Amino acid sequence: MNNFEFYNPVKIIFGKGTIAKLREQLPRNARILMVYGGGSIHRNGIYKQVTDALNGFQYGEFSGIEPNPHYETCMKAVDKVHKEGFDFLLAVGGGSVIDATKFIAAAALCDGEPWDFFIRKKPVEKALPLGVILTLPATGSEMNERSIISRVETNQKLGLHSQKLYPKFSILDPETSYSLPKRQIANGVVDAFIHVVEQYLTYPVDSPVQDYYAEGLMRTLIDEGRKVLLYPNDYNVRANLMWAATNALNGLIGCGVPQDWSSHRMGYGLTTEYGMDHAQTLAIILPGVMEFKKKEKEQKILRMGNVLFNIHEGSVDERIARTIGEVERFFRHMGLKTRLSEVGLGEEAIEAVAMPIEKMQWKLGENENITAEEARKILRLRL
Amino acid sequence: MNNFEFYNPVKIIFGKGTIAKLREQLPRNARILMVYGGGSIHRNGIYKQVTDALNGFQYGEFSGIEPNPHYETCMKAVDKVHKEGFDFLLAVGGGSVIDATKFIAAAALCDGEPWDFFIRKKPVEKALPLGVILTLPATGSEMNERSIISRVETNQKLGLHSQKLYPKFSILDPETSYSLPKRQIANGVVDAFIHVVEQYLTYPVDSPVQDYYAEGLMRTLIDEGRKVLLYPNDYNVRANLMWAATNALNGLIGCGVPQDWSSHRMGYGLTTEYGMDHAQTLAIILPGVMEFKKKEKEQKILRMGNVLFNIHEGSVDERIARTIGEVERFFRHMGLKTRLSEVGLGEEAIEAVAMPIEKMQWKLGENENITAEEARKILRLRL
Numbered sequence: 001m002n003n004f005e006f007y008n009p010v011k012i013i014f015g016k017g018t019i020a021k022l023r024e025q026l027p028r029n030a031r032i033l034m035v036y037g038g039g040s041i042h043r044n045g046i047y048k049q050v051t052d053a054l055n056g057f058q059y060g061e062f063s064g065i066e067p068n069p070h071y072e073t074c075m076k077a078v079d080k081v082h083k084e085g086f087d088f089l090l091a092v093g094g095g096s097v098i099d100a101t102k103f104i105a106a107a108a109l110c111d112g113e114p115w116d117f118f119i120r121k122k123p124v125e126k127a128l129p130l131g132v133i134l135t136l137p138a139t140g141s142e143m144n145e146r147s148i149i150s151r152v153e154t155n156q157k158l159g160l161h162s163q164k165l166y167p168k169f170s171i172l173d174p175e176t177s178y179s180l181p182k183r184q185i186a187n188g189v190v191d192a193f194i195h196v197v198e199q200y201l202t203y204p205v206d207s208p209v210q211d212y213y214a215e216g217l218m219r220t221l222i223d224e225g226r227k228v229l230l231y232p233n234d235y236n237v238r239a240n241l242m243w244a245a246t247n248a249l250n251g252l253i254g255c256g257v258p259q260d261w262s263s264h265r266m267g268y269g270l271t272t273e274y275g276m277d278h279a280q281t282l283a284i285i286l287p288g289v290m291e292f293k294k295k296e297k298e299q300k301i302l303r304m305g306n307v308l309f310n311i312h313e314g315s316v317d318e319r320i321a322r323t324i325g326e327v328e329r330f331f332r333h334m335g336l337k338t339r340l341s342e343v344g345l346g347e348e349a350i351e352a353v354a355m356p357i358e359k360m361q362w363k364l365g366e367n368e369n370i371t372a373e374e375a376r377k378i379l380r381l382r383l
Numbered sequence: 384m385n386n387f388e389f390y391n392p393v394k395i396i397f398g399k400g401t402i403a404k405l406r407e408q409l410p411r412n413a414r415i416l417m418v419y420g421g422g423s424i425h426r427n428g429i430y431k432q433v434t435d436a437l438n439g440f441q442y443g444e445f446s447g448i449e450p451n452p453h454y455e456t457c458m459k460a461v462d463k464v465h466k467e468g469f470d471f472l473l474a475v476g477g478g479s480v481i482d483a484t485k486f487i488a489a490a491a492l493c494d495g496e497p498w499d500f501f502i503r504k505k506p507v508e509k510a511l512p513l514g515v516i517l518t519l520p521a522t523g524s525e526m527n528e529r530s531i532i533s534r535v536e537t538n539q540k541l542g543l544h545s546q547k548l549y550p551k552f553s554i555l556d557p558e559t560s561y562s563l564p565k566r567q568i569a570n571g572v573v574d575a576f577i578h579v580v581e582q583y584l585t586y587p588v589d590s591p592v593q594d595y596y597a598e599g600l601m602r603t604l605i606d607e608g609r610k611v612l613l614y615p616n617d618y619n620v621r622a623n624l625m626w627a628a629t630n631a632l633n634g635l636i637g638c639g640v641p642q643d644w645s646s647h648r649m650g651y652g653l654t655t656e657y658g659m660d661h662a663q664t665l666a667i668i669l670p671g672v673m674e675f676k677k678k679e680k681e682q683k684i685l686r687m688g689n690v691l692f693n694i695h696e697g698s699v700d701e702r703i704a705r706t707i708g709e710v711e712r713f714f715r716h717m718g719l720k721t722r723l724s725e726v727g728l729g730e731e732a733i734e735a736v737a738m739p740i741e742k743m744q745w746k747l748g749e750n751e752n753i754t755a756e757e758a759r760k761i762l763r764l765r766l
């Protein structure tokens with residue numbers, strides 16, 4: 001096992017009816033800015049639950065955070081914070097809203113240009129405190145210190161992390177997810193699954209706790225992911241998906257083990273260029289990474305096939321091929337596509353992925369050996 | 384899954400050579416009281432590593448914390464804190480030292496009688512900040528808010544928990560465990576295993592993430608526990624045991640599931656009356672709880688037998704009996720006894736267990752139906 005540090009002070013309040021507990025979590029006299037997305041919370045009753053809980057507090061609203069949230073939109077919220085003097089942010093939404101709120105929290109107290117957090121790795125010295133009402137299980141942002149923001153002007157999608165950006169609390173009521181469209185649920189399951197894969201499917205370092213945890217999350221996401229398609233109104237299915245997605249990226253399973261994240265970094269190019277759903281980019285790219293890196297990842301792919309898909313027999317090559325096939329089949333079962341051609345893209349998409357890698361001179365993957373050149377080869381496998 | 388809250392802000396610094404990182408964790412200008420046990424840290428070099436890291440800080444020492452730490456000893460440390468004006472506590476040791484340090488931290492700032500924390504459930508309003516250098520993987524105290532203290536005068540062993548008692552940081556260097564006697568290592572493995580059992584072996588509530596996590600920890604403790612007897616100098620074995628023991632009681636696997644804890648509460652009587660090692664009390668009592676509660680725990684015992692011991696065939700009764708047998712065999716393999724007669728005790732021990740339960744009017748177990756009467760029946764199974 002490798003040395004590591006782990007610190008995660010987010011308070012999780014989980015379960016049915018927990019939005020009413022929001023009141024107890026907020027500082028008295030806080031001036032709260034509620035940040036949310038496109039208005040679905042008005043239709044599904046969450047807006048009412050939240051504003052009922054905010055009754056008596058001073059608060060304002062900023063709506064219109066888009067999927068893959070834009071720097072430009074967030075900076076409008078920063079203006080509102082400055083003009084109206086808010087000192088606490090409340091994200092009500094999924095990963096995009098939470099990521100945006102984290103960035104707003106840091107940018108509001110930033111001297112200088114906030115985009116430098118992303119391109120110059122300028123550290124976040126201070127940030128407004130924030131809380132979360134989660135409405136979409138997927139990204140894990142509700143229990144981590146990460147934020148990913150897209151800048152339209154420069155066609156970039158980049159990440160930031162800072163311990164200053166941990167939410168003070170996150171309220172996870174699985175019932176909020178009932179009204180989500182099937183596509184968003186399926187995207188969330190696949191996104192969370194691949195978060196686990198990025199921290200698991202590398203090379204072994206003799207870390208059974210982390211491996212068992214990761215396998216437990218992947219098994220849960222596969223089983224409950226299939227169930228949610230059949231029984232969309234089953235509370236336990238919703239609860240198990242939500243808790244699995246949070247655990248998939250709260251830092252715990254990544255302690256002391258190598259991490260990959262190349263599928264994520266390659267996927268950003270497809271999102272900025274074509275507006276493709278984040279999970280959809282991953283479902284296309286991951287099987288290519290597994291195939292291209294099958295020698296480096298051999299032991300973990302074999303273990304994954306064994307544990308998740310009962311693949312015990314055949315040659316090493318056969319077992320690897322079957323495991324990649326099963327992963328792809330799971331994504332397809334959830335309704336995602338797994339080839340560029342299926343989403344109407346061809347060779348042109350290869351450069352959309354390779355160019356940002358070349359520009360940023362990234363060397364991706366647990367062995368830091370995926371450059372633009374290797375990315376092109378991986379994408380070619382997914383035409 | 385049941386509703387739950389989870390909050391654990393302990394910063395973990397894990398790995399080889401990490402004691403040197405102590406300096407970065409301590410507040411400048413802190414007046415630090417280092418709290419430790421019987422002096423083994425002088426022999427194994429840990430004292431030197433810690434005091435080297437404390438070079439330049441103002442610090443004092445309080446040694447002599449015993450296993451199952453005494454209220455009376457802790458109150459002497461409280462006196463020292465008051466007289467010499469310490470404002471930060473540093474626990475260097477295993478669960479006993481950490482539990483004692485937590486109680487000292489609360490008692491030092493307590494108005495009134497600190498024993499009221501235990502017997503009157505008086506809340507901890509404030510406590511001195513504390514940090515931990517862990518030297519013995521077992522109790523999980525390094526990453527939780529719990530403290531268990533024994534009062535010699537009244538022959539009581541009682542627990543306390545408060546969010547004010549989370550360590551600010553815990554440094555976990557698996558190399559500190561190399562010099563531990565085999566008995567302490569074995570006790571730690573069994574203690575951690577039973578911490579998991581107390582949060583797992585109840586009744587199912589459809590919580591796959593928690594179940595997979597718990598099973599992963601139990602599998603790790605069984606496998607690495609056997610390995611540590613064969614390969615005591617293997618770093619990864621030590622590291623995996625230490626991380627598993629911490630995870631066994633940091634609150635995570637207990638989220639949203641019923642919990643038992645009856646073996647622990649019954650075991651306290653054997654420790655206060657006969658000075659028996661905590662883990663040894665558990666190894667004797669747990670098989671009795673499993674046998675006595677086999678109908679209430681049936682589904683989870685069958686699952687445990689299947690996952691941990693490959694027990695797939697036979698009648699329900701046979702599979703339960705074999706699973707209990709395998710658990711007992713594991714404890715014996717680690718060198719612990721599993722019957723009262725083996726540690727020289729007879730029927731008199733039954734009352735030592737039953738009396739505190741009667742006195743405190745406890746109703747133990749996940750179904751709150753183990754009173755002194757049932758405890759007598761359980762202990763009778765372990766003569």
